[in-house]
Amino acid sequence: MPVFTAEDNGVTRLARQRGRIEMMRLAFEEARAADPAATLLLNDFDMSTAYECLIEGALEAGIRIDALGLQSHMHQGAWGEEKTLEVLDRFSRYGIPLHFTETTILSGDLMPGHIRDLNDWQVDHWPTTEEGEHRQAEDLERHYRTLYSHPSVESITYWGLPDRGMWLGAPGGLLRPDGSPKPAYHRLRQLVTEEWRTPETTVRTDDDGRLRLDAFLGEHELTVGGVSAVLDVDAPGEVTADVVVG
Numbered sequence: 001m002p003v004f005t006a007e008d009n010g011v012t013r014l015a016r017q018r019g020r021i022e023m024m025r026l027a028f029e030e031a032r033a034a035d036p037a038a039t040l041l042l043n044d045f046d047m048s049t050a051y052e053c054l055i056e057g058a059l060e061a062g063i064r065i066d067a068l069g070l071q072s073h074m075h076q077g078a079w080g081e082e083k084t085l086e087v088l089d090r091f092s093r094y095g096i097p098l099h100f101t102e103t104t105i106l107s108g109d110l111m112p113g114h115i116r117d118l119n120d121w122q123v124d125h126w127p128t129t130e131e132g133e134h135r136q137a138e139d140l141e142r143h144y145r146t147l148y149s150h151p152s153v154e155s156i157t158y159w160g161l162p163d164r165g166m167w168l169g170a171p172g173g174l175l176r177p178d179g180s181p182k183p184a185y186h187r188l189r190q191l192v193t194e195e196w197r198t199p200e201t202t203v204r205t206d207d208d209g210r211l212r213l214d215a216f217l218g219e220h221e222l223t224v225g226g227v228s229a230v231l232d233v234d235a236p237g238e239v240t241a242d243v244v245v246g
Contacts, residue, residue, distance in 0.1 A: 001054075006119075020054065021061050028063050043069025043101050047087050055094060067154060068094065069101040075111040075118055075170055078139035084146045092152035099155040100147060107136035107182055108171035121168065128163060128171035128182065137183035144191060151236060158188075 001023065002015035015023045024042070031040055042058065042065050044051045058065060068091055072079065079087070091098055107128040111121045147153045160166050163173040174185040198215040205211045213220075220231045233239055 021057050021063070024058050025061065025063050028065075032064075039066045041065070041067045041069040041099060041101070043071065043099075045071035045073065045102070052090065055091075059094065065096055067097045067099045069099050071102040072100055072143075073102060073104040073118065073159065073167070073172075074139075075104065075106060075121070075168070075172070076113050076115070077110050078105055078143060081142065081146050084143060085150070088147075088150045088152060092150070097154035098150075098152045099157070100153065101155075101157050102159040103143070103156065104159045104167070104170065104172040105136050105139050105143065105184070106170055106172050107132040107184065111170075118168065123169070126169045126171055128176055132171065133182045133184070137187045140184045141187050141191065144188065148191075148196065 001020045002012055004012045011023075018026065028040055031038060042055060044054075047070065055065070055068065070087065070091060088098065108126055109129070109132065111118065115121050144156065147156055158174065160173050162175040162177065162179065163171050164177045166172050173182075174188065175181055196216055198213075198218075198220060203211050203213065215233055217233050217236065220233060222229050222231055229244065231241055
């Protein structure tokens with residue numbers, strides 16, 4: 001916006017006619033009018049200062065952005081902790097939650113580093129490999145741990161479950177073309193369903209009927225005498241809540 005020469009399209013023409021900021025205002029206002037409860041993102045794959053300038057222009061114009069979307073298709077190799085933390089620190093300074101909206105980590109040969117537009121890399125066959133799958137599992141765990149450790153990250157979306165149908169035909173899925181899970185699938189499942197999950201436990205309240213728990217964010221079911229209630233912990237830090245059971 002407003003420069004895009006790969007193909008003729010209405011978005012580029014509208015951005016050129018109205019200007020980038022006013023086109024964004026139009027999009028956000030129309031979407032919010034259609035659903036006032038929607039979470040609206042400004043989302044891009046460009047992690048350069050150009051994206052920062054766009055964000056700052058939108059905020060100065062009074063456009064309300066609920067979250068910033070950051071895409072991370074790592075076809076030329078995983079970012080690693082240093083680059084990921086550098087990106088997180090740059091974009092967290094706006095005080096807006098960060099969503100990693102598109103994450104891809106390959107389990108096959110990497111795209112050559114001299115390719116600037118990833119769409120220019122077209123191959124007939126791009127298979128997953130045993131060595132690549134081991135690398136993908138290590139890179140994926142490192143990436144997710146880095147994101148999970150940062151207080152500004154609110155959401156992570158992996159871009160595609162199976163290899164079949166992946167963008168550019170890349171082996172970036174967590175499942176092989178035959179549907180069998182790669183090591184990265186098991187590694188991510190272990191993190192989400194075991195390590196980053198509050199374990200089932202039995203506790204005793206104090207004399208005032210209160211209890212203190214260290215728990216992960218999310219929904220927690222409390223059961224007392226066979227009667228249950230749900231407690232939703234949706235923000236980090238110390239949370240105090242009254243839960244009536246029965």
